Amino acid sequence: MERLIELARKRGIQAEVYHSRDRTTPVRFASNKLKQLTTTDSEGVALRVIVDGKLGFSTTTKCDDPDQVFADAVAVAAYGPSVEFGFAGPDRLLQLKTEDQGVRDLKLETLISLGQESIDTLKPLHPNLLADIYVSRAEQEVRILTTEGLDARYRGTMFYANIGAEIVEGQNMLQVWDGWGGADFQPDRVRAAVADVAEKVRQGLVNVPLAAGAYTVVLRPLAVRDLLGPYSACLNGRNVEKGISPWRDKLGETLASPLVSLIDDPTRDLVYGASPFDAEGTPTRRLPLVDKGVLTSFRLDRRAAQALGQAPTGSAGKSSLDTAPMPNGLATTLAPGETSVKTMLKGMGDGLVIDYLMGAWAGNLLAGQVTGNILLGYKVEGGVITGRVKDAMFSTNAFEALKDKLIAVSREVKETGGMTLPCVQLADVNISVKQ
């Protein structure tokens, strides 16, 4: 890695080297049986250079060939975008716990028995139930070097479980999943996810009819993630910088109900996505994005920050080695409210509870559109879940929903896929149904 910095300095080029190395050992159960053990070792380098004010980007997994990746970056920089930002220099980094000895010491047998235990819990729920379980441990090392003098590194561990259950009865199918991930080994969180799956299976076994109309709806956390899709698109600094975010000139304005507070905070010890610096080496920090309904910040990488004349927010993420850093939500939390889920249900009378939406990501997010098939949702009558609804479609505008239609936010939260999310209760949501 030092060789790349040397090459750049010699040529008078600014450079940023991102080097990652990880080993992941997942255990996979399919159709109630152990199916596959895997060991994945991966290592790669991503290099950004600025040559005569132009940005070049190259990556390689041939770590023993720095000259090639350097030549590639310089070659594409000749055609690259003109940029004015610079790479990160040395900075004070937070002391943050990102690794857990419990995960390092985790035995294969422990992962397997946790998977088997999950199957043993789920299988008795229904004779046709087939469980797919994925339990994994990973160790990762990231190092970022720049010609500006940064040399930052961290080592992290990750423990992750995904629990899926499927029941097919004739042409009626029920698919339920849940999971947990964090930097530390917490088998009880996996057991809680299994219990959640079991509860959803029980609630989803009976289908009940539903008439089209406008309903009060409680979105559970995985569906709340879809509802926040438009927020992520609008908060993305690149969309702001390009002028395509409808929120581009709305900093300080009230965009949502006072119940809505959205915060990125990867500086919490051992949280999923915990990291002392982002994918550009900028120190991470607690970043309130929406505070009691008021837009307080965008997610800015160095490039968007420079274009907007602001400071980077430590929000640069990388979805894979070969994608350039982009503003991204890191360990995002939608702040919990004060209402219990129980109270929400009791108070709503008749309505719907929705666990998962399907295809909601495909809508026009910058326009706020969230439309999806209700993959798993239930009818509520007199405050009680009476059965699963099918062939129904959820459709709302997230901007309106979180501003004018938001009744309550639950005090219970769930950690899911790097986000911490409560349940959200909305009034007057359009549900289309097959007649």
Add this chain to the structure above:
Amino acid sequence: MRDLLTRALAVKGADYMEVRVEETRTTRIGYRGKALDTVSQATAYGGSIRALYRGGWGFVSFNSLDGLVDKARLAVEQARYTGQAINGTSQLAPVPIVEDSVRPHLLRDPAEVPLDDKMSLLGGYNDLILSGGPRISSSMVMYFDRATTLYFANSEGSFIRQEKRDMGGNLAAIATAGSLTQTIAVRFGGSNDFNVALGLEDKLRSAGQRVQDMLDAKPVVGGQYTVVCDPVLAGVFIHEAFGHLSESDDLYENEELKKVMQLGTVFGTPGLTVYDTGEDEGSRGRLVYDDEGVAARRAYLIKDGILVGRLHSRESAAKMGEEPTGNARALDYRFPPIVRMRNTRIASGDATLEQMFDGIKLGVYAVSAYGGQTSGEMFTFTAEEGYMIRDGRLAEMVRDVTLQGNVFATLRNIDAIGRDIRCGDSAGGCGKGAQAPLPTSQWSPAIRIQNVVIGGRK
């Protein structure tokens, strides 16, 4: 290379073993609005070894080929651990041992086109989009091309070297009025010819006009409609709604689903024929050998409305007593092969678009797709453009058209199939598990479907 792989495969202790080594060079170009966003060059080099023992698999992937024999031992050890735990039997459908070297029939190799030419082509397209009218607010142009050399060897003696090309582009025009933003893209893709990226100017001008018109369109009124899908959306529909259900790795251990998917079951009207194939040189889903070294063959799934076949890996074929089809595909060396589609096609019918509109009192013409998703019996996708059909004629434009339904009911509700087939290749791809985006293609004529639920307000 062959000697190296053969030495790794000589490790004892497994019922079956295979190794893949792959090198891919990818070029990406992206514009967002006026400014160039990214130009990048990626090299991915690595390999993997998969071993089978008593029905249990071990899989090891890596970036360095150093110590390959030790990696093979680890894969075998993992397979033995799994196999002993489940105490099953290793079942793989027999296939011929293959020794082959495959190169695509390149018309104009994207890897050989100078970056200079790619930049000026895409930069020109981007300028054209942005000059498309007063309400065009931005653009999103994505392009990639990829050149791969892939080695495959297995313990049965097969050794295959394949060269592949893949490329795709999405050229999106974005229009804004107040807080409303709309997007329409022109897309292209292929596997052997850079020239599919040329000559898209007229399509871009038209898309620019339509996306501005869409700002004035009203959201579609939610409800149940007769829907005519254009070939691109129809292709996405058959891929999402039916293709995934035909992937037998989700099927062979699921007794109940097997009953639903019993060959001979009526799945559609007599006019409906669907197949999946590695043919169609030049399309993104083109495949000669899959990632188990099995020659890709045409697999009929529905013939004249009757379910006649499905997509297989060697394991799923053996477990179900059927023939392997060459559908075991891995995104790259980091993943084991799973059952995936290649080019999925609806065979053409005889209806013109006018004939399909005829007799529809109130319906929706849904064009192209932002994306789609399926889960068992349910599917959903969002059309890029929508138009009302009133009294048999194309009427006003509508926006926010999202279709959803039950796969089985919807297939039976296809009551007209168009005669002109088109392929909707783009820069996208198919996702399954963590393996996305895999290059697949869909070829389809327009189709008419009765009783489709469209989301939106009443």
